[in-house]
Amino acid sequence: MMEALIQTDLASVLTNEETAAIDAELEHVPYKSGAAIDALKIVQSKRGWISDECLTAISKHLEMSVDELEGIATFYNLIYRKPVGEKVILFCDSVSCWICGCEDAKEKVSKVLNIGYGETTADNKYTLLPVPCLGACDRAPVMMVGDELITNLDDAKIEATFSQSLLSEDY
Amino acid sequence: MERVLTRNIADDPIPINLATYEANEGYEGLKKALTDLSPEDCESIVKDSKLRGRGGAGFPTGMKWSFVPKGDACTPGHKYLVCNADEMEPGTFKDRLLMEFDPHQLIEGMILSAYTLGADIAYIFIRGEYVVSIERLREAIAECYEKNYLGKNILGSEFSLEMYVHPSAGRYICGEETALINALEGKRANPRAKPPFPQVSGLWGRPTIVNNVETLCNIPHIIHRGADWFRTLGRGEDSGTKLFGVSGKVKNPGCWELPMGTPVREIIEDCAGGMLPGLKLKGFLPGGGSTDFLTSDHLDLAMDYNVIGAAGSRMGTGTMIILDDQTCPVGMVLNLIRFFAQESCGFCTPCRDGLPWTRQVLEDIYNGRGRKEDLETLAYQVKYIGGIGNTHCALAPGAMEPLQSALKYFYSDFEKLIERNSGQQQNVARGQ
Amino acid sequence: MPKVLVDGQPIEVNEGENLLEACLNAGLDLPYFCWHPAMGSVGSCRQCAVVQYQSDEDTNGRIVMGCMTEVKEGARFSLETENAVQFREAIIESLMLNHPHDCPVCSEGGECHLQDMTVMVGHRDRRYTGKKNTHRNQYLGPLINHEMNRCITCYRCERFYKDYAGGKDFGAQASRDRVFFGRQTDGVLESEFSGNLVEVCPTGVFTDKPFLAHYSRKWDLQSAPSICTGCGVGCNTAPGERYGRLKRIHNRYNYDINGYFICDRGRFGAGYVNNKERIDYAGLREVDGSYSAIRHENALATAGQWLNDKRVVGIGSPRASLESNFLLKHWLGPANFSSGLSDAEGPGMKQLIKVLSTTKANVPSVRQMQSADAILILGEDVANTAPRISLALRQAVRNKSFSMAEEAGIPEWQDAAVRNLGQDELSPLIIVTSSESRLDNIASHIYSLSPDAIADFGFSLAARLDGSDIEDEMVCGVADILSQASRPLVVSGIGSFSPDILSSAAKVADSLSNLNKKAMLSLCVSESNSMGVAMLSDEHTLSLASVMEQLDDIDTLVILENDLSRRLDRSALQKLSESKVNIIALDVIENSTLNRASMVLPAASFAESEGSLVNFEGRAQRYFPVFEPARDRLPSWHWLIKLASLDNDNKLSALACFDDVVSLLADSDKKWEEIVKVAPGQTFRDRGQKIPRQTHRYSGRTAMNASVSVHEPPQPKDNETALAYSMEGLNRDQPSTLSPYVWSPGWNSNHSVQKFQSKVDGQHKNQTPGIILISSNQNGFGESVSYERTGALEANNWTLIPIACIHGSEELSSYTKEIAELSGNAFIAISEDAANALGVLDGDGLQVIGGSAEISLEVRVVDRMAEGCVGYSVGYEETLSLAPGQTVRLAKDASWIRSKPHLIATDGASEASLGESLYV
Numbered sequence A: 001m002m003e004a005l006i007q008t009d010l011a012s013v014l015t016n017e018e019t020a021a022i023d024a025e026l027e028h029v030p031y032k033s034g035a036a037i038d039a040l041k042i043v044q045s046k047r048g049w050i051s052d053e054c055l056t057a058i059s060k061h062l063e064m065s066v067d068e069l070e071g072i073a074t075f076y077n078l079i080y081r082k083p084v085g086e087k088v089i090l091f092c093d094s095v096s097c098w099i100c101g102c103e104d105a106k107e108k109v110s111k112v113l114n115i116g117y118g119e120t121t122a123d124n125k126y127t128l129l130p131v132p133c134l135g136a137c138d139r140a141p142v143m144m145v146g147d148e149l150i151t152n153l154d155d156a157k158i159e160a161t162f163s164q165s166l167l168s169e170d171y
Numbered sequence B: 001m002e003r004v005l006t007r008n009i010a011d012d013p014i015p016i017n018l019a020t021y022e023a024n025e026g027y028e029g030l031k032k033a034l035t036d037l038s039p040e041d042c043e044s045i046v047k048d049s050k051l052r053g054r055g056g057a058g059f060p061t062g063m064k065w066s067f068v069p070k071g072d073a074c075t076p077g078h079k080y081l082v083c084n085a086d087e088m089e090p091g092t093f094k095d096r097l098l099m100e101f102d103p104h105q106l107i108e109g110m111i112l113s114a115y116t117l118g119a120d121i122a123y124i125f126i127r128g129e130y131v132v133s134i135e136r137l138r139e140a141i142a143e144c145y146e147k148n149y150l151g152k153n154i155l156g157s158e159f160s161l162e163m164y165v166h167p168s169a170g171r172y173i174c175g176e177e178t179a180l181i182n183a184l185e186g187k188r189a190n191p192r193a194k195p196p197f198p199q200v201s202g203l204w205g206r207p208t209i210v211n212n213v214e215t216l217c218n219i220p221h222i223i224h225r226g227a228d229w230f231r232t233l234g235r236g237e238d239s240g241t242k243l244f245g246v247s248g249k250v251k252n253p254g255c256w257e258l259p260m261g262t263p264v265r266e267i268i269e270d271c272a273g274g275m276l277p278g279l280k281l282k283g284f285l286p287g288g289g290s291t292d293f294l295t296s297d298h299l300d301l302a303m304d305y306n307v308i309g310a311a312g313s314r315m316g317t318g319t320m321i322i323l324d325d326q327t328c329p330v331g332m333v334l335n336l337i338r339f340f341a342q343e344s345c346g347f348c349t350p351c352r353d354g355l356p357w358t359r360q361v362l363e364d365i366y367n368g369r370g371r372k373e374d375l376e377t378l379a380y381q382v383k384y385i386g387g388i389g390n391t392h393c394a395l396a397p398g399a400m401e402p403l404q405s406a407l408k409y410f411y412s413d414f415e416k417l418i419e420r421n422s423g424q425q426q427n428v429a430r431g432q
Numbered sequence C: 001m002p003k004v005l006v007d008g009q010p011i012e013v014n015e016g017e018n019l020l021e022a023c024l025n026a027g028l029d030l031p032y033f034c035w036h037p038a039m040g041s042v043g044s045c046r047q048c049a050v051v052q053y054q055s056d057e058d059t060n061g062r063i064v065m066g067c068m069t070e071v072k073e074g075a076r077f078s079l080e081t082e083n084a085v086q087f088r089e090a091i092i093e094s095l096m097l098n099h100p101h102d103c104p105v106c107s108e109g110g111e112c113h114l115q116d117m118t119v120m121v122g123h124r125d126r127r128y129t130g131k132k133n134t135h136r137n138q139y140l141g142p143l144i145n146h147e148m149n150r151c152i153t154c155y156r157c158e159r160f161y162k163d164y165a166g167g168k169d170f171g172a173q174a175s176r177d178r179v180f181f182g183r184q185t186d187g188v189l190e191s192e193f194s195g196n197l198v199e200v201c202p203t204g205v206f207t208d209k210p211f212l213a214h215y216s217r218k219w220d221l222q223s224a225p226s227i228c229t230g231c232g233v234g235c236n237t238a239p240g241e242r243y244g245r246l247k248r249i250h251n252r253y254n255y256d257i258n259g260y261f262i263c264d265r266g267r268f269g270a271g272y273v274n275n276k277e278r279i280d281y282a283g284l285r286e287v288d289g290s291y292s293a294i295r296h297e298n299a300l301a302t303a304g305q306w307l308n309d310k311r312v313v314g315i316g317s318p319r320a321s322l323e324s325n326f327l328l329k330h331w332l333g334p335a336n337f338s339s340g341l342s343d344a345e346g347p348g349m350k351q352l353i354k355v356l357s358t359t360k361a362n363v364p365s366v367r368q369m370q371s372a373d374a375i376l377i378l379g380e381d382v383a384n385t386a387p388r389i390s391l392a393l394r395q396a397v398r399n400k401s402f403s404m405a406e407e408a409g410i411p412e413w414q415d416a417a418v419r420n421l422g423q424d425e426l427s428p429l430i431i432v433t434s435s436e437s438r439l440d441n442i443a444s445h446i447y448s449l450s451p452d453a454i455a456d457f458g459f460s461l462a463a464r465l466d467g468s469d470i471e472d473e474m475v476c477g478v479a480d481i482l483s484q485a486s487r488p489l490v491v492s493g494i495g496s497f498s499p500d501i502l503s504s505a506a507k508v509a510d511s512l513s514n515l516n517k518k519a520m521l522s523l524c525v526s527e528s529n530s531m532g533v534a535m536l537s538d539e540h541t542l543s544l545a546s547v548m549e550q551l552d553d554i555d556t557l558v559i560l561e562n563d564l565s566r567r568l569d570r571s572a573l574q575k576l577s578e579s580k581v582n583i584i585a586l587d588v589i590e591n592s593t594l595n596r597a598s599m600v601l602p603a604a605s606f607a608e609s610e611g612s613l614v615n616f617e618g619r620a621q622r623y624f625p626v627f628e629p630a631r632d633r634l635p636s637w638h639w640l641i642k643l644a645s646l647d648n649d650n651k652l653s654a655l656a657c658f659d660d661v662v663s664l665l666a667d668s669d670k671k672w673e674e675i676v677k678v679a680p681g682q683t684f685r686d687r688g689q690k691i692p693r694q695t696h697r698y699s700g701r702t703a704m705n706a707s708v709s710v711h712e713p714p715q716p717k718d719n720e721t722a723l724a725y726s727m728e729g730l731n732r733d734q735p736s737t738l739s740p741y742v743w744s745p746g747w748n749s750n751h752s753v754q755k756f757q758s759k760v761d762g763q764h765k766n767q768t769p770g771i772i773l774i775s776s777n778q779n780g781f782g783e784s785v786s787y788e789r790t791g792a793l794e795a796n797n798w799t800l801i802p803i804a805c806i807h808g809s810e811e812l813s814s815y816t817k818e819i820a821e822l823s824g825n826a827f828i829a830i831s832e833d834a835a836n837a838l839g840v841l842d843g844d845g846l847q848v849i850g851g852s853a854e855i856s857l858e859v860r861v862v863d864r865m866a867e868g869c870v871g872y873s874v875g876y877e878e879t880l881s882l883a884p885g886q887t888v889r890l891a892k893d894a895s896w897i898r899s900k901p902h903l904i905a906t907d908g909a910s911e912a913s914l915g916e917s918l919y920v
């Protein structure tokens, strides 16, 4: 029964929407595990990260083992296996940004938000992660905040970006 | 100069939709091919154009295509075309431009390429961070399905093609074509051994061609306007135009379409406006983070594959990273090695464990803990990790290129840093 | 044979092989990690680097991986050029970056491939001064210990566990220099082949956990060639002993049978040899029912009174040696001998032998099964009854991809390339069984039928293959698939206890042979010597039932290593307990039959005795004592000679040693003629010496007993075999049957096996692979006997299907602590529909009512189960009263208390959940 209980629970872990989106991906792969990465991304897109429950639910849906899916999930840096804030800050620390002073910019971000790499702000708004070259080297230093690319970072721009947080959180 | 790839992209670009694209001879190449040209004709045009891959290795595109089994030589089943839009090479930002602002050009290129190869399914494997590109490509693909540029029996022909955008879940190694295929299959993105090449056994074990965004963007123009026209575009021995980029401390960093064979100096000085005031050029990586440094002695070289190759570097992606005289070359190399060590897939030993070792030595030197023998160790690592064939894929040899050339051109910078280490720490681990 | 030049020397190579194999074949020491002879190449470790020259003018050459380079006539390579040497050294130096250098406390030490390779490349001084990466280890169950920090990321564990053995709950996680091999969370490894990780891992990440608890170095283990007694496949093993304790079991390479891998029952199931419940001394039952240990002379004196001028009946055993069974029969006469097989199994085994003696098909070795291009399984749960065969079938279904690869010009050893090309293309595997099996996930077709229906299907299939007009869709479909194959394999066996299924398998195999196919037929048996004892049986042999019927006319029963409670129903057992018959029982460990005996004689286990076992193919193989039996234990054959010599009518008086027994057996019947050739006898000498059981470096012989006495006791003499309890002698080119362990200078790990092979993955250089004792007259099975079918069952009447469990069903291994831990509860397996109908869930209780049985068992809901059937776990104490084919009624047991899941993760969350994403 334990098994049965877990199964019903898992089925309800994924929303109908998520299941439908995954099933759509399944249509153009020859076998189910082929959609593993798409499925992880679909589930992460609304929830922000992949919890153990989600991992298990996805693996069941794709008829693969959770161990195998874990191997895939932990390979890719844009799949998060730990909770992240509402927005992830992908901070470019690669060569052009480094030349153009990203280390200072990173310090500034850290100071403004009071977090280091891998950490989430107390209000759960932001998680700061380093990312390899964002492909906007002509506008270095750059970072992505959620889906938004922010270029030519300097102190003012960083402050402006996070001013919402600053105001609401009474820093 | 005639702009080809960026003809629709203004200096202050706005993304163009199907109507605008069509208005400027868009999909003319496709129509021509589907009515007048056989796939074999297209392949020979591309071969004759002498187009070389813009993904980094510069492999002749027509030749690569010729390895795909066609007709009876091919066992029944799907064939795949994959556009490599992973663009994660440090210092590279050209494909983004092409996708964000003229998505139809890429799509037309892909349809034509698929037609040539007999592929019936096409993927755009694009890095996940390119959210704008992803959105615009998806919109454009939807427009194409509506106009029957994609789907069943395209424009009434026998040819059908499905196209999907696959946003990556990250990791630089996914840009390596065989790792990319594993990622598309939903697996861990470890590269595959070659041979067999993807052209024969690629995605799901089927014949697959992987081409770079920029490579594919050239195809409509080549088909539409012919191989001869394309060859004349180049200023030197290579044909066509190319997106060149400059980043680093220059006045006007950016990306421009110029003829192949444009001298480095023109790109850095004319387009990028030269160095920022007070700075001098110390060196540059000609085509992304995995190419060898060149120096101010090389400013008059033409950006042609063989010319840059003869000078001891690689054309790579054609996007240059400038090292100025106020930036520490050791720090720059350390940043790159850190990137490559971080991005190693972890499959083969020299890369997985050798690069972190290199990083550790460079960190010691950069942070004033260097020792004389560290320079020998670095040279040893360059030889051990850098040889083609020493590793399972080209990531690690690429990683060694900036280091080996930095040791060649900036040796004294390394020495100076080591001399600063007055303590001359002993190697505590020796003999363990 | 093509030739290549290696450092200027021409070496002969085999067409299509890779350079690493070629070098090893030529006796050159080229180090490697990720390559494995059975798993091929992937090129991840880069350790096997050599320099290849493109032409005669090329003096620089370039580095290539030996394991990834196909040899081509005239190619030029160098192992010794500076560049190659330095590169290989650099690889070790890199692998050592994060390795903890904990050899002194590592249980791999002394047989570590990483140590061997490190010494081989000559690397010594590490230049790295940074921090080492560390990992958290996982709890992987009672069998395997995990020490991830020692990992060198060669990917072999994953490739074995997932790709080769089909396991799902294990793999690589994370990336770069943080790659981690383990499960998603802590927990017991599910694969029945997990133990091979111990040998597949080139360093000490995965080690033998029970061994670790009583650890000795490899060089301190005394070993002897042995045969696994876990099932009827007959895998070859190398048990190791020290301090009178069976420490561990390693695989012993046998080209035809187990190759490099054995199952977990085989590797870990022999712990019972050290069990406290072992019998040390003879015992006599007192009037009050209790036992007292007595001197064996006194026991024999008493036994004499029970034997002389009495009717004595002997009951043999499918888990006792051929020699012991033979002596019992020979001594007491055919009319007083029972094989000891249950009445469900006896007729089946008779049928099985008939099939093997008449079949037109080939009876393949395990290795040959791997060549099948289509497989039909009829009524046998191979993964549980013959695990090693199921591993071979997992390889066989890959033949489709191998032929695709061949067409594409990709050599078979290019493992990843072949898998990428083949994707999920598998050769057809058709499973027709009553219940789910672990091979289901690689099957092309799965049918769930009752045993009767399986037989019917088989007969119709044979008829269809013979050209009959049969319309059944399933029959025609399967017939089409099999007739398209060129090497079809039919697998069946005794697992369903149905002689009809065996007949139908025989018919199918014959029909396939008639179609000019290289058809193969393989029949699984249940115990290590089921075949031997069945072959000893003849028309006089008593069934157990008839022994029980005649009990009143029998004075004395001699029971040889047989726990009758596993083979007799309750009423028969009751009768036995109540009868006045004297029971002399010989066995290794206490069991319920011994508790009914008048006299108990302590038998030596397989590890302390010699004997032959006949496997499923009819192949006789010999095992040898690893150490002297302690206290009053003796091999059963020896007890039987002693008992017989008490008998006035002594037929066995001339027997002085084990070899005499073997000769007597050989002379007794033509079918045993060859048995003397199974292994060299006691007089065999290698260059004048016996074969040493101890290694050259065996240490501390004096110190071993120092707590008792500082005088080193004399080493025991082995008068029975060609092996010596000594380190003197050579362990080099002796016959494979006498090879106790593998070792070669510089090769301390099991990888030294290649020094004993004629070529990589080939036959043992001095191969004596056992003797096949059954040959077929190839006349074909003939007409099948007509049989009666039970009609449709009434509502809530269910047919019992025996379900074998890898851990729990086999008798002796269940006395091993770790196996008992893994066995779980006895269960009744039902389909989901049945569960719904009966109103039960997985883990609830069901009353099973029928015959003499009325018991409650835990419900296990299975993925598939033939209609009208339910399964029960065989061999469990609780289910001994159930019989295959029996009809039972089921009812929910309302008073059932659900058991708590056991063996769950013990130490927290897994490393994996750290993920790659939060790298900093």
Ligand SMILES: Cc1cc2nc3c(=O)[nH]c(=O)nc-3n(C[C@H](O)[C@H](O)[C@H](O)COP(=O)(O)O)c2cc1C
Pocket: B052, B053, B054, B055, B056, B057, B058, B059, B061, B064, B084, B085, B086, B087, B088, B089, B172, B173, B174, B175, B176, B177, B178, B210, B211, B212, B213, B215, B216, B393, B394, B395
């Ligand atoms: C580590 C590594 C990363 C790469 N990343 C990219 C990439 O992001 N985009 C790309 O087009 N090619 C990349 N490549 C090159 C591809 O493997 C492949 O050569 C290219 O996509 C072929 O396209 P082309 O023939 O059109 O140049 C990478 C290669 C390596 C070894």
Ligand code: SF4
Pocket: B173, B190, B191, B343, B344, B345, B346, B347, B348, B349, B351, B352, B391, B392, B393, B394, B395, B396, B397
């Ligand atoms: S070179 Fe690096 S990235 Fe390429 S296969 Fe080896 S470990 Fe992976």
Ligand code: FES
Pocket: C020, C031, C032, C033, C034, C035, C041, C042, C043, C044, C045, C046, C047, C048, C049, C065, C066, C067, C068
């Ligand atoms: S053994 Fe050849 S690369 Fe590992």
